[in-house]
Amino acid sequence: MKKQVSQTISVCSFYLRNINHISRFLPRQTKERVVNAIITSRLDYCNALLYGTSAVNIARLQRIHNTATMLIMRSPRSDSGTLLLRELHWQPIVCRVDFKLLVFTYKAMHNDAPVYLCELVCPYQPTRTLRSANNNKLEVKRTRTKAGDCSFAVAVASLWNNLPTDIKTCDNLTSFKHIFVVLLISVIRHEHYILFY
Structure with a gap:
């Protein structure tokens, strides 16, 4: 699954950079909808195949998920991804x-x-x-x-x-x-x- 995970991360990173350029002009609710439509949908696509994959692959996908939450919440990189996910009521990739x-x-x-x-x-x-x-x-x-x-x-x-x-x-x-x-x-x-x- 390494190739699939790498491709997913590459596409999500591209869209996250683009969303980040306009994020300051969008209210939080709109950002959340955009991220759900573009990023989360890609992370969830065929994700049942990730069961049993390496912890490295899961951690890489989780970093993208955390980056998306930080973009929505406009929080610094030092903030805890766990707390941000809880605040948005999002589940970690493994879940x-x-x-x-x-x-x-x-x-x-x-x-x-x-x-x-x-x-x-x-x-x-x-x-x-x-x-x-x-x-x-x-x-x-x-x-x-x-x-x-x-x-x-x-x-x-x-x-x-x-x-x-x-x-x-x-x-x-x-x-x-x-x-x-x-x-x-x-x-x-x-x-x-x-x-x-």
Whole structure:
């Protein structure tokens, strides 16, 4: 993914420089809309493929995301990217990747996704009666390679099984997204998501 990440960063940097030239003439709300339309949409495009990529790639994308927040907030480079993201209610890149995969999983489990994705999501069925049988878990397939661990079937099963039960049993996609974001805000300080400066 190094080439893809480099190309995304190059394009985003170009547009950020152009937006920066006119940013002092724009109110904050307009800047936020422009950045969302031009920069964030590019960072989110096919970002589910970034699951399992190197921390270096994620950190590079996160720096672009932080630069976009600093441009909107007109803050100096010394300010914390974490605080700025919180103020804008934006999620770090790692969270955005996990969120997209989990939305795909929810849709696949409720037959609201393409057939090829629904076939990759297998509910967990223990060989004997266990309490965990009713926890709405997915079967995690065993792999021998890192690339296998990053495959859709394995990645979504691992992420899904780590979710609390009340999120997994949501009635609709809107409530699933809402509860997930609320949970994410509460755990955003967790070390796993602190990949930015």
